[in-house]
Amino acid sequence: MDYTAVIGLEVHTQLSTESKIFCSCSAGFGAEVNANTCPVCLGMPGMLPVLNKEVVSRGIKLGLAVGSSIARTSIFARKNYFYPDLPKGYQISQYELPICEGGGLEITLSDGSRKRIALTRIHMEEDAGKLIHGQNLGHPDSSYVDLNRTGVPLLEIVSEPELRSSEEAKLYLEKLKTILEYLGVSDCNMEEGSLRCDANVSVMPKGSDTFGTRAEVKNMNSFRYLQKAIDYEIERQIALIEEGGVVVQESRLYNPDRNVTISMRSKEEAHDYRYFPDPDLVTLEVSDEWVEDVRNSLPELPDAKRTRFMERYSLPLYDADVLTKSRDVADYFEEALKTGGAPKTISNWIMGDILRIINERSLTPAQCPITPVMLGELVSLIENKTISGKIAKTVMEEMEKSGKNPKAIVEEKGLVQITDSSAIETEVDKIIDCNPGQVAAYKGGKEQLIGWFVGQVMKATRGKANPGVVNELLKEKLDKA
Amino acid sequence: MSLTEEDVRRVATLARLELSVEETQKFRGQLSSIIDYIGQLNELDTNDVEPTSHALDLKNAFREDVCERKFDKESWKSNAPQTGHGHFRVPRVIEE
Ligand SMILES: [Zn+2]
Numbered sequence: 025m026d027y028t029a030v031i032g033l034e035v036h037t038q039l040s041t042e043s044k045i046f047c048s049c050s051a052g053f054g055a056e057v058n059a060n061t062c063p064v065c066l067g068m069p070g071m072l073p074v075l076n077k078e079v080v081s082r083g084i085k086l087g088l089a090v091g092s093s094i095a096r097t098s099i100f101a102r103k104n105y106f107y108p109d110l111p112k113g114y115q116i117s118q119y120e121l122p123i124c125e126g127g128g129l130e131i132t133l134s135d136g137s138r139k140r141i142a143l144t145r146i147h148m149e150e151d152a153g154k155l156i157h158g159q160n161l162g163h164p165d166s167s168y169v170d171l172n173r174t175g176v177p178l179l180e181i182v183s184e185p186e187l188r189s190s191e192e193a194k195l196y197l198e199k200l201k202t203i204l205e206y207l208g209v210s211d212c213n214m215e216e217g218s219l220r221c222d223a224n225v226s227v228m229p230k231g232s233d234t235f236g237t238r239a240e241v242k243n244m245n246s247f248r249y250l251q252k253a254i255d256y257e258i259e260r261q262i263a264l265i266e267e268g269g270v271v272v273q274e275s276r277l278y279n280p281d282r283n284v285t286i287s288m289r290s291k292e293e294a295h296d297y298r299y300f301p302d303p304d305l306v307t308l309e310v311s312d313e314w315v316e317d318v319r320n321s322l323p324e325l326p327d328a329k330r331t332r333f334m335e336r337y338s339l340p341l342y343d344a345d346v347l348t349k350s351r352d353v354a355d356y357f358e359e360a361l362k363t364g365g366a367p368k369t370i371s372n373w374i375m376g377d378i379l380r381i382i383n384e385r386s387l388t389p390a391q392c393p394i395t396p397v398m399l400g401e402l403v404s405l406i407e408n409k410t411i412s413g414k415i416a417k418t419v420m421e422e423m424e425k426s427g428k429n430p431k432a433i434v435e436e437k438g439l440v441q442i443t444d445s446s447a448i449e450t451e452v453d454k455i456i457d458c459n460p461g462q463v464a465a466y467k468g469g470k471e472q473l474i475g476w477f478v479g480q481v482m483k484a485t486r487g488k489a490n491p492g493v494v495n496e497l498l499k500e501k502l503d504k505a
Numbered sequence: 506m507s508l509t510e511e512d513v514r515r516v517a518t519l520a521r522l523e524l525s526v527e528e529t530q531k532f533r534g535q536l537s538s539i540i541d542y543i544g545q546l547n548e549l550d551t552n553d554v555e556p557t558s559h560a561l562d563l564k565n566a567f568r569e570d571v572c573e574r575k576f577d578k579e580s581w582k583s584n585a586p587q588t589g590h591g592h593f594r595v596p597r598v599i600e601e
Contacts, residue, residue, distance in 0.1 A: 041570050048573040057591045059578040066581060078570035099558045106521055108595045121558075157599055161590050167599070168592035171581070296519060301558035309564045 025266075026230040029258045030238070031193050031223055032144075032185035035200060036178050037210040038151060038218035039082050044175035045150050046073030046116065046305075051177065053216050057170045065150075065175035067111035073304050075100075079177040080308065082209040083123040083148050084318045086179060089203055089325055092127030092146060094315050100148075100305040103297045108169050109153040117180075119299040122147035123308075129203065130327060131195040132345065141196050142184040151176040173217075179209070185224060185235065190254035194247050197221060198349075202326050206351045214245055221250055225257045226271065236261070237271040241285050243278045253278035257285050329354055337367035346375050353379070356389040356396050363400025370403050377420050393427045394420070402430040410440055414487050440488065445497060448481070448489050452497045455480045456505055463505050474498060508537045 044051050047064035064071045087094050101119035124146035130138050153171040158164040181200060187193045201219060204210045212219045226238035241257050244250040256278075261271050276285040324332070326348050333344040333354075348354045353374065360370045378399065382392050402419060405411045411419065411434055422433045434440055455477060456463055466473040474495070481494045513533045517524045524532065587594040 042572040043568075043570050048568065048571060048575065050572045050574075052572075056578060058581045058593070061581045062576050066584075068584070074566055074568045076570050077567040080567075104519075108593070108598055155598065156592070158597055161592070162594070163589065165597050166589065166594050167597045168590055168594055170592055298519070303559060306559055306561065306563040306566050 027227045027258075027262050027265075028230050028232070029188055029190075029254075030185045030226045030228060030235050031187040031189075031254060033181075033183045033187065033193060033196060034222045034224070035181045035183075035197065036151075036220045036222075037181070037204055037212065039079060039177040039179065039209055040211045040218075041076060041078050041082070041177055043076055045076050045079050045148070045177035046175055049175065051175075053213075053218075055172055058172060060172040061174070065111075066171060067113070073116065075305060075308070076177065079148055080123065080310070081314075081318055082177075082207075083146060083179055084310065084315060085207050085322065086181070086204065086209055087124030087127065087146055088315070088319055088322060089207055090127040090129050090143060090146075092124035092143060094310060095121055095123055095125065096310050097121060098123050098308040098310065100302045100308075101299045102302045103149075103299055105297060107152070108167060109155050109171075109174070111153070111171060111174065115150060115152060116302055116305065117149035117299075118147035120301075123310075129196070129199050131192065131199050133195070134191070136341070139192070141186050141192075144182040144184055146179055146181050149178050149180060150174070151178050185226075185238075190251040190258070193223060193254055194251050197247065197250060199326075202349055206323055206325055208323075214247075217245065220245060223250070223254055223257075225254055225261070227258060227261045227265070236265075237273050239271060239273065239285075240275045241278055242275055242288070249278060249280050252280075252283055253285060256283060260285065323351070326351075333357075337361070337371075339367060339371055343368070343371045343375065346379075347371060350389070352389040356392070359396030360400040360403075363397060363404060365400045365403030366407060369406065370399065373399055373403065373420075377424075381424060394423050398423055398429050405430055405434060409490055410434065412487065412489075412491055414482070414491075418487075445493055448485070448493055448497055451481050451484045451489070452494070452501055455484065456501055463502065466502055467505070474502075477502070508533055508540065512536075 039051070041051050043049060044060075044065055047062050049060045049062050049065055052060070064073055084094050086092075098118065099121045100116050102114040103117045103119070104114045106113055122145045124143075126143060127146075128140050128142040130140050132138055151173050153169055153174040156168045156170070158166065161168045183196065187196055197219075201212045204212050204219075210218055214220075221244050223241045223244065224238045225241055226236040228234060228236045239257060239261070241253050244253045257276065264271060275288045277288050278285050329348045330341075330344045333339050333347060334341060339347070346353075347357050356378070357370060357374055360374070361367060378389070378392060378394060381387070381394065382389055402416055402423070405419075406413055406416050415434075418437075419430050419433050422428065422437070423430060426433070428436075459480075462473055462476065466477075477498050478491065478494050481489055481498070482491065510529050510533055513529050513536060514524070516536070517529075517532075581593075582588055585593050
């Protein structure tokens with residue numbers, strides 16, 4: 025039988041605020057163990073959490089960016105469970121009346137079609153601490169607790185179960201990450217855990233409209249693991265059903281080393297979270313002015329930027345998509361355009377060499393040794409025929425190595441293109457004289473030999489001849505020869 | 506409404522309490538009568554009453570996003586029952 029997978033994602037993103045959500049401890053990464061703690065985030069008796077206003081603004085910001093409705097009245101709740109990463113015995117989260125409801129975002133599938141994935145809700149909550157178990161740090165019978173992360177603000181973004189493959193899940197997460205980065209609400213560093221993802225996965229017979237029982241897969245901290253874990257889970261459930269078994273509703277932990285998901289039965293009872301409104305945190309009311317203020321601070325979002333790039337710069341969809349995936353890359357592109365170079369040529373260089381350089385060296389576009397101005401100048405040198413496209417490659421390599429600007433490199437190395445046709449003519453004559461065999465073959469109808477002739481002239485001029493001029497002269501001379 | 510012993514055991518598990526058979530029976534009676542007492546509220550017609558989330562009629566208590574160290578970097582240790590390797594140390598919580 026054929027099956028359809030049904031997937032919904034719950035994404036947690038850490039907000040890059042200065043302080044934690046309910047106390048003034050630093051929300052930064054990388055401090056000494058437990059140094060960023062205080063009685064509030066340690067859960068000491070009598071402490072009083074007070075909401076960080078910026079966290080609300082960022083929740084509203086994301087909500088507006090994905091078209092959610094912003095709740096004018098919102099409350100915090102206690103989610104009760106016992107675990108040493110949570111010193112209070114409950115996590116402050118939102119349950120009823122979250123800050124945002126509804127909305128959605130659009131993904132572009134591999135065939136170029138678009139699909140909108142609806143969101144259920146976005147809510148604010150606090151992160152839990154970090155545990156290291158047994159001999160990974162010390163005694164095999166102990167666990168060790170670092171509470172620096174406890175109380176770092178999170179937004180949880182819950183999608184409707186509208187994803188149908190691990191590929192769609194990956195595209196959805198990529199799109200969400202792009203939006204979060206554009207908004208500057210989170211740095212989305214997956215290695216440091218500032219973007220984490222759980223997936224609700226079920227399968228149903230193809231054509232059915234009744235969802236199967238779902239399992240929740242946890243602990244996928246990279247795009248690759250997300251896809252592999254979902255694929256594994258879909259296969260597992262199908263195999264189970266085919267054997268006459270039944271999928272049980274449970275949490276499963278993804279183990280990347282073995283590429284399997286493992287049941288977390290021990291945590292089952294924890295599903296009774298006994299949510300209730302947190303009496304320490306008063307009702308949150310968001311005014312229209314507040315929402316409008318945040319709306320006015322929204323940057324141009326990826327979809328709008330992509331459309332603008334296609335319309336204003338006549339870029340193909342593919343280029344516009346690649347360039348707008350990162351706000352920094354899009355900014356780099358527009359900076360380079362200011363030098364007056366052709367958009368499509370600049371786009372080609374960015375999608376090729378520039379992205380390769382920054383990916384290879386793990387740089388941000390702003391850290392790239394080739395600045396947007398240098399790239400723009402390089403493109404201008406090609407366009408005004410000072411250098412050929414081939415020589416430009418050499419100049420690019422040199423810029424990467426030395427960080428010098430392209431004009432200086434071209435002058436220093438004597439790379440200026442020969443556009444003077446008399447100089448090229450001399451070379452063309454020489455090649456024709458020295459290769460009577462090829463000339464005869466060409467005249468006998470092997471016209472593709474023109475490429476070989478061009479190659480010879482370019483070689484003789486060490487790539488500096490203008491290929492257009494070479495082509496023209498060769499055709500003219502060969503016809504007369 | 507009367508709770509079953511199973512209900513009592515479940516509540517005890519969630520609260521990490523270990524109850525003897527006698528205690529389970531004793532608390533079954535006590536918890537049932539508490540719930541019945543509170544249950545009297547169900548006799549009221551609350552159709553036109555907004556759900557209450559807080560007893561106080563206060564709204565919007567905020568702090569600005571300012572990071573401030575109010576306690577010494579080592580102060581977390583002062584109330585820790587056990588520490589080790591610079592961390593809080595607790596009984597191991599996951600099996601291999
Ligand atoms: Zn704190």
